[in-house]
Amino acid sequence: MDFGFTREEEAFRAEVLEFLTEFRGMNGYFHRGTDTAYGVRQVYRALGERGWLSLSWPEEFGGGGLSPAYEFILWDELAYARAARPPMGPGLVAKALMSHGTDEQRNRFLAGLRRGRINFCLGYSEPDAGSDLASVRTRARRDGRKYVVDGAKCWTSNAHWSDYIWLLCRTGAQDSRSRGLSVLIVPLDTPGVSVSPIPTLDGGRLNEVRFDGVRVPAANRVGAQDQGWQVVSSALAVERHVQFPPKRLRRDLHDVLAALEDAGVAGDPVVRRRMGQLAVRVTEVEALGLALLGEVISGAPSAVPAAYHKLAGTTLAQDIAHAGLEFGAQQALAVGTDTEFLWRQTILETIGGGTSEVMRGLIARQEFGLRA
Amino acid sequence: MDFGFTREEEAFRAEVLEFLTEFRGMNGYFHRGTDTAYGVRQVYRALGERGWLSLSWPEEFGGGGLSPAYEFILWDELAYARAARPPMGPGLVAKALMSHGTDEQRNRFLAGLRRGRINFCLGYSEPDAGSDLASVRTRARRDGRKYVVDGAKCWTSNAHWSDYIWLLCRTGAQDSRSRGLSVLIVPLDTPGVSVSPIPTLDGGRLNEVRFDGVRVPAANRVGAQDQGWQVVSSALAVERHVQFPPKRLRRDLHDVLAALEDAGVAGDPVVRRRMGQLAVRVTEVEALGLALLGEVISGAPSAVPAAYHKLAGTTLAQDIAHAGLEFGAQQALAVGTDTEFLWRQTILETIGGGTSEVMRGLIARQEFGLRA
């Protein structure tokens, strides 16, 4: 069921579904196929050609000036089709440039981002800064009109095929925590940058990105020096409604149900009861997603609704996957089946993009006033 | 299944079962009937007449000198029969007197405790000292050969029909935490002691016990002044094997299964699967109970096994009760049925005698070296 959208928005959904017929079989939402990187870039370009990477950008930046509901519909349907996730560049990076960038930076990047021709990856996590981003150590030392960057990022998605890294790095004193961070845009082909793979359990890869005396023009700094934390935080806020598209879960449930039908157990009362309970939870997350979208549209602070939505969605993704293996019998274990793949894939969902523990802490403080 | 006991121990179990035929229908394990207090005292007297309240006391104190296995069997069978829980007096209090009491105190109390003629309640918790016993405020001020006690205990089980309260009180400075506590034995008929009921959700009562200038002979102090924490801790250690008799759970499961049979749903596949899972967990707790008993017999430190056993048993008791209400349909809600009673009763199990949170903290520190 799709619910709560205007006639125009539903017409847009129909266009998206039509668009997706071109990319049937494309599996770029997960890192599942070997051609993922190539394929996903094709999807982004095709979206860019239609102006769909900038649906909600203000018109002054060449965007569609549309409600965030359009972005939501787009990425929700792409998630159901398993085609692709929202790219960082036209989302988080572009919106950060609009609020914190210079005119020169906007001119340099926005057109390419809008067209799907420039790809960004996010350089946040480090070996010793996972949940605790304020402890980032990658250092950018000012040297005239350049910064010289040394350090390492890790678990960086898509670094191996991106053009730029959106780098959170330390420009203040070692112990300056969140007060001494800055954001730099670093072309990944700059001398001294090296990207090496970290193969992951879902069959894809994350990356380690090392910086060895990398010289970056000061003009590539976004926002003021030492104000990187504000840039990163506000950028996060504007993308919450597309971070975990609820239809990803509906698709998971459908895939697992199909596997259980193949296994001949879909009619079993125990299976039906559990899958019914999971179906109720999928509708819960759809409702949380709609509520979050409403908050984003209204401009209300949405950290708590976003945290609830992520917590609920990621936990449910794991529970759906677990049901697949519990009920699917041994054929559910064959590598390449949806069941065993989802088991492997969903492990990361409650870790990446803010762990469940961090989400709970945020809600405890902000909703319940508990300093835990 | 009963497993792991010697032929002599099994012969003793047969005697216990024979004994219990006298008390069929007695419901003193829970505070369920109106005649509980009277009935339980009768059970204790009858046990005392047989020497069964002092099975494992050393022979020098008039005890049986038997293995703790006998106590375990006794209270496990009484739990299955719902007849009674182990009384504090001949257990914790008597054993503490053996290690920390004076000859005079032993002469005064042990014979009566052994015979089931003296009843004690434990005065530990206070309004502001629940999980955190080291913050006890009830104050005992030395005045010549007496202490003068002022303060209040609450949630005190059985105070309304006991003869004495085993009182943990502060003799040191206000902020002395666990270093400034002492144990006093206070007759409940001493002037200035008042006991008032706190009706509880299981239909029974706990008590508030107030002390208003209560004069207690210094000879009633057990152990050295300010050494009460050690007295209380070591007394706890010797009783761990009977604190949560696993057969209580087997009986819970049997009672809920019987209710589900009456409701006509015991054959339902969903019900059978859940009850099967709960049955596995009952055997787990039985195994944890046997392992704990083995530790107590061997004299090994047993705080972690005891905490595991309590955590597992109390959580399982709640889960069995919840299954009864989930599957039993509306007839499971009728007041007085086992199903609704267990739902009300089991709520307290994860709170009383050390909350689950405190248990987990103990295990985190002692087994895993995590200072959480």
Next chain:
Amino acid sequence: MSVSLRRTDEQRMLAESVRDYCAAHCAEQVRAAEGFPWPFWHGLAELGLLSLAVPGEGAGAGEIVTACAELGRAAAPGPIAATVFATHALPERQAVLLSQGKALVSLGKRPLLPWAPLAGVFIETDGDGAWLADPVGEVEPVEMLGGEPWGRVGLRLAQALDRVPTARALSDLALAAYLWGAGRRLLDGVAEHARTRIQFGKAIGSFQAVAHPIVTAGLALTSAEKLTMMAALAMDEGHEDGEVLAVSARLSASRAAVGAALTAHQGFGAIGYSVEGPIGRVAQRIRALATPPGYADGSGEQVLAGYFQKGRP
């Protein structure tokens, strides 16, 4: 987006008026009353809260949900969801008795029906259909967890009712909202307790072992709340998924409210175990209302089937 899952201004006003009324007239004695608090019930009727579901009255699922959430938060007594069902499905002559607060309705299945000892109108339902019925013989009172007056009663079916699917969906939503409100009451209470109760030298809510279960319960309640609002909007728009969403909302709110009750009990500790304590009666009411009329009532499967039909391959 054409809808938001926030209350409209009108709904906010309705919520405030219900909250104010309950604050003034639904004290602890009313909730725990041995006899039924008729004056309180009549007041609900005067506010129009018992006629929200009457066909053609102009009120919709959104108003029902708004009002029932506040009644739940106040732990108000009475056959609230059953009145929603009955006033929607009954012919006008009987419905008016209920919507004016002149009689209570007993809605259930033989032999054991809620509110039977006090009811003036009886409806039997088997999950599919529903019938106006006449009691046969004496009603034998049965004491139930949750404190509502139940009874064993014989019934003679008198008349099949109309509009049953919609009536059921509206009463599912009413129950979902009531349970959500009652659960929220307990959760707000335990969160306040966690902020103020000191153990080991600090507020217990600063221990994650206390705080995170509160968050987990909050997540379930918020999920149920949003799903209930979404379902109400779907019903009001005549969306084809309205009924399946309504039953989903009931299941969701049942789970969430029971979870909140247990979390509250664990957080309050012994304080919450006292009969006079802050949560016991409400927790029991929640547990009773969340217990399905027959466990194998197929609600989960109905949701699954409804959901499945919507799947694109």
Next chain:
Amino acid sequence: MSVSLRRTDEQRMLAESVRDYCAAHCAEQVRAAEGFPWPFWHGLAELGLLSLAVPGEGAGAGEIVTACAELGRAAAPGPIAATVFATHALPERQAVLLSQGKALVSLGKRPLLPWAPLAGVFIETDGDGAWLADPVGEVEPVEMLGGEPWGRVGLRLAQALDRVPTARALSDLALAAYLWGAGRRLLDGVAEHARTRIQFGKAIGSFQAVAHPIVTAGLALTSAEKLTMMAALAMDEGHEDGEVLAVSARLSASRAAVGAALTAHQGFGAIGYSVEGPIGRVAQRIRALATPPGYADGSGEQVLAGYFQKGRP
């Protein structure tokens, strides 16, 4: 009490020898080997670990459980529980091939059997009976979660086996112990990580949100361990409940090991999600071994029925 749920001195020595052997010969390369590590397997045979279940050899369930727990802790490869089953149920001529490590056994049900591409002995079982069988045609290899070599294979049944109920109980215990050991490996690993990994200025294990789930997983593993030891003692004493306890132990250890794997993943975070990381392969092996051969294999109900018979009214 006649038994303790602690290891005997002999069992402690056995455990040490298995642990030492695995420490020396079961490195990461052996666990992850593409080809089967025959030298490692022959070494197990030389230590007598593949003949513990041979009838009349004097070893008992206690020894099987002790050895398999250590093999699980080392995440040792090979059809360990199946070898226990087969060496107990097969006639001596085939059993000796397995106990000497000269062939591997494939034990399962058509069409998909574990270890089929490498097996020299095939046994089909339907949960009640078991039959020695000859492969028909080629074995088609199938890659499975957990990295064990499975295959699609046709079978022709050759001979019904004896001692099947005991063989099944012993292999249930072997699997329970292996899963417990593997789960314990992961839990010890994440506890060490929690003690040493610093975030927000302190060891992450000092957050209850990290520490308490480790305790919960530890509780499940300890429950499974004690139940497995109790069941082994029951089997060795010929107690009538031996078989029902053995299947309970398998179910308990499956649940516990899967829980430990998930707890380890959450605690290690992205570090654990790397293929080269400390836990991924073992977690997948656990998940695969814990997946019942057919979900509706009735194990839970069997336990319930067995348990029920013991009930006193």
